[in-house]
Amino acid sequence: MNPSDEKNHRPKPRPLVERADAHEIARRQAEEEERRGRMSRRDFVSQCGACLAGVVVAAVGASAARVIKPDVLPEPSLSFKVGSPSEFTSGEATLLPDNQVAIFRDGEEFWSLTQVCTHLGCIVAVGPDGFHCPCHGSHFSMDGRVLGGPAPRPLQWWKLSLSPDCQLVVHADQEVPVGTKFKFET
Amino acid sequence: MVVKPPLQESDGKPDIEREKPVETGDDRGFVGNLVQLPRTFKESVVRQSLPDSDRARSQAVFSNLWLHAHAVRTHLYSLRPFYTMGLGVMAGVLVAILTITGLLLMIYYQPSTENAYRSIKDIVYVVPGGMFLRNIHRWAAHAMVIVVILHMARVAYTGAYKKPREFNWVIGLGLLVLTLALSFTGYLLPWDQLAFWAITVGANIAASPREITDALGITSQIDIGGLQKQILLGAEHVGEPALVRFYVLHCVILPAALFALMGVHFWRSRKDGGLARPSWANRIPMRNPFAKDQEGQRPFLGDSTGVKTYGLMALIRGRTPAVSRAPDNTVPSWPYAFLAEAAAGMVITAVVFLLSLVFNAPLKELANPLIPENPAKAPWYFLGLQEIVAYSAFAGGILIPTIVLIGLGLIPYLDREKDEQGIWFTNRLGGLIAAKSFVFALVAAAAAVAIPVTVGWLRTWFPDIPQLVITIINPGTLLMLVYVAYCLLVLRRTKSTRMSAIALFSCFLAGFIVLTVVGTIFRGPNWEFYWSSSNWPVH
Numbered sequence: 001m002n003p004s005d006e007k008n009h010r011p012k013p014r015p016l017v018e019r020a021d022a023h024e025i026a027r028r029q030a031e032e033e034e035r036r037g038r039m040s041r042r043d044f045v046s047q048c049g050a051c052l053a054g055v056v057v058a059a060v061g062a063s064a065a066r067v068i069k070p071d072v073l074p075e076p077s078l079s080f081k082v083g084s085p086s087e088f089t090s091g092e093a094t095l096l097p098d099n100q101v102a103i104f105r106d107g108e109e110f111w112s113l114t115q116v117c118t119h120l121g122c123i124v125a126v127g128p129d130g131f132h133c134p135c136h137g138s139h140f141s142m143d144g145r146v147l148g149g150p151a152p153r154p155l156q157w158w159k160l161s162l163s164p165d166c167q168l169v170v171h172a173d174q175e176v177p178v179g180t181k182f183k184f185e186t
Numbered sequence: 187m188v189v190k191p192p193l194q195e196s197d198g199k200p201d202i203e204r205e206k207p208v209e210t211g212d213d214r215g216f217v218g219n220l221v222q223l224p225r226t227f228k229e230s231v232v233r234q235s236l237p238d239s240d241r242a243r244s245q246a247v248f249s250n251l252w253l254h255a256h257a258v259r260t261h262l263y264s265l266r267p268f269y270t271m272g273l274g275v276m277a278g279v280l281v282a283i284l285t286i287t288g289l290l291l292m293i294y295y296q297p298s299t300e301n302a303y304r305s306i307k308d309i310v311y312v313v314p315g316g317m318f319l320r321n322i323h324r325w326a327a328h329a330m331v332i333v334v335i336l337h338m339a340r341v342a343y344t345g346a347y348k349k350p351r352e353f354n355w356v357i358g359l360g361l362l363v364l365t366l367a368l369s370f371t372g373y374l375l376p377w378d379q380l381a382f383w384a385i386t387v388g389a390n391i392a393a394s395p396r397e398i399t400d401a402l403g404i405t406s407q408i409d410i411g412g413l414q415k416q417i418l419l420g421a422e423h424v425g426e427p428a429l430v431r432f433y434v435l436h437c438v439i440l441p442a443a444l445f446a447l448m449g450v451h452f453w454r455s456r457k458d459g460g461l462a463r464p465s466w467a468n469r470i471p472m473r474n475p476f477a478k479d480q481e482g483q484r485p486f487l488g489d490s491t492g493v494k495t496y497g498l499m500a501l502i503r504g505r506t507p508a509v510s511r512a513p514d515n516t517v518p519s520w521p522y523a524f525l526a527e528a529a530a531g532m533v534i535t536a537v538v539f540l541l542s543l544v545f546n547a548p549l550k551e552l553a554n555p556l557i558p559e560n561p562a563k564a565p566w567y568f569l570g571l572q573e574i575v576a577y578s579a580f581a582g583g584i585l586i587p588t589i590v591l592i593g594l595g596l597i598p599y600l601d602r603e604k605d606e607q608g609i610w611f612t613n614r615l616g617g618l619i620a621a622k623s624f625v626f627a628l629v630a631a632a633a634a635v636a637i638p639v640t641v642g643w644l645r646t647w648f649p650d651i652p653q654l655v656i657t658i659i660n661p662g663t664l665l666m667l668v669y670v671a672y673c674l675l676v677l678r679r680t681k682s683t684r685m686s687a688i689a690l691f692s693c694f695l696a697g698f699i700v701l702t703v704v705g706t707i708f709r710g711p712n713w714e715f716y717w718s719s720s721n722w723p724v725h
């Protein structure tokens with residue numbers, strides 16, 4: 001398309017007598033551009049502006065939303081010493097309510113189960129036939145398997161280790177498969 | 187250029203300036219002004235004296251920021267006491283009561299695990315009137331839940347959600363959610379045993395998508411549940427960060443959202459032409475119940491011909507019947523609508539005050555993260571949820587509530603029949619269906635509770651059944667499916683979406699009531715079923 005061509009296509013500006021204001025003129029120009037299949041400069045600039053505003057709002061929103069999830073959670077250490085292995089009676093469950101775990105010993109074998117119900121986080125109580133949750137009635141066997149109620153999975157088994165000063169350490173953040181027992185000399 | 191001829195003879199001043207009365211003689215010198223101060227001050231605050239004619243009262247409503255939330259005139263149909271029962275107004279008044287008492291409580295309450303419980307004790311035992319204050323706040327919150335649900339029932343059963351009010355219904359659902367969220371967050375603040383364990387359970391419901399991700403084995407990659415819980419608690423357990431978060435939500439964020447939505451709710455119901463009403467109310471002249479003529483008869487509204495004559499000021503575009511072609515069945519909002527609202531407000535205020543005089547808001551022992559309450563019960567309006575949560579945390583706590591909300595929200599978009607609005611149950615058939623489906627839903631919900639209580643559920647028979655199966659097939663989800671099937675049946679039988687919507691709402695209401703009653707009255711220690719709490723084992 002040559003420039004003179006374009007000139008011929010542009011309609012003569014209409015006289016201003018009909019109270020046409022600047023906005024009206026711009027609108028007509030835009031219509032003209034649109035007819036020729038081109039985005040008018042005015043539309044282009046305003047759409048860029050709208051996009052920019054959108055991006056800014058989204059970015060501000062996203063960074064504000066990020067604030068509500070802390071990077072470090074204010075939790076007490078989830079590994080704790082529970083005493084010397086010899087303090088635990090073989091064949092019995094020892095409940096440590098402060099740490100919300102139960103420690104089991106069978107000769108040289110030790111294992112530990114959480115006391116936090118896997119349903120919605122209440123603390124289970126021990127009974128002759130396993131653990132019972134007071135909140136919605138989940139029932140677990142002594143080795144933590146679900147016997148009834150809404151609990152979706154067994155009570156977690158935690159990793160155990162021996163500290164340099166020969167204390168039993170529960171790692172209440174490291175789950176081990178159900179049935180994993182640890183051997184320690186006592 | 188065309189020059190417009192001036193409309194009037196001009197004395198050089200713009201029109202507005204000319205109209206203003208020139209006030210002369212108001213300046214009485216220093217002493218005179220001082221003497222006149224009470225009067226001039228009062229006049230500067232309220233520009234009119236107390237209006238003494240309908241026109242002046244309309245003007246007053248129109249030009250006052252607070253009053254102009256109302257139209258200048260109110261349709262008589264909206265004022266029928268047994269139409270709305272004033273429930274929406276009551277909800278609004280309860281929000282006001284809760285705001286005032288809440289602000290007063292904030293003066294003493296300290297959101298820290300160290301002091302929260304003690305500061306509540308101070309409020310109850312040391313602060314003058316503190317116990318009463320706390321009672322009011324507590325019972326008003328409970329009343330609010332009831333009133334909002336009843337208000338929703340009235341809107342549903344009178345078909346007032348229909349076009350053009352569809353979106354106001356959706357906003358109403360938002361208000362319902364906010365009402366429940368405010369109750370939930372407020373529940374933690376006393377930091378007693380009930381609070382601690384109810385919120386522990388609630389926060390773990392937020393984490394319950396793990397039930398699905400665990401079953402799919404993808405929790406270590408995308409742990410939506412864990413993320414939700416961390417955002418809610420700011421930690422893994424309910425502690426100081428959770429208390430602060432709940433405090434901010436309860437005292438700032440949620441109330442702000444509530445006020446904003448309420449503003450939109452009122453604004454829209456105003457712009458939709460006031461309350462929904464049947465078309466006859468716009469065609470047939472109604473008698474004015476507030477006046478008597480010489481023969482002691484109730485006269486027709488409007489002028490002697492019963493025809494609308496008032497001017498533009500009282501018109502809302504497109505909604506009011508055309509001037510001088512339809513009867514004018516409206517009365518001035520001041521005083522009639524205001525009196526009706528004041529009456530509703532006074533009734534609910536009296537109820538809340540009486541409750542607060544007689545019953546004290548409970549306060550258990552200090553929160554103990556080591557020993558749960560047994561049974562650990564949420565506030566009553568969540569016990570229906572707790573009942574279905576006791577089948578599956580994810581299904582009961584997230585899946586079913588979400589589907590119920592979406593289902594309710596869709597009602598006005600799926601029921602677009604042009605029935606008369608503003609009539610309870612629409613017609614006789616509607617009344618029948620509402621009652622029948624209510625009874626059906628009661629029985630179905632009772633069965634849903636009775637089956638697991640008496641014969642058990644899948645896990646009783648197949649101990650190794652995968653959790654995913656229970657999450658999908660449990661008494662809660664089945665009950666919901668039965669309700670949906672019932673409503674589809676009603677739809678097929680009656681060929682009416684309106685009748686089906688009535689059935690759906692009855693199912694929702696009956697299900698909510700049964701599950702709530704069971705959770706509140708019939709569940710004891712270990713969430714076991716007891717006919718009465720006197721049968722609870724002693725421990």
Ligand code: HEM
Pocket residue numbers: 270272273274275277278281334335337338341346347351354355356357358359360361362365448451455460461462
């Ligand atoms: C904080 C809670 C709420 C407040 C303060 C509130 C307040 C009000 C008020 C004052 C009215 C005027 C009519 C009347 O008194 O009945 C109204 C109408 C309405 N409300 Fe609500 N409401 C709330 C919750 C809800 C809920 C939960 C729904 C339904 C899901 C809802 C849906 C509607 C609809 C559709 C109307 C228009 C009804 C008509 O025009 O006849 N509102 N609301």
Ligand code: FES
Pocket residue numbers: 117118119120121122133134135136137138149150151
């Ligand atoms: S929290 Fe244990 S059964 Fe619900």
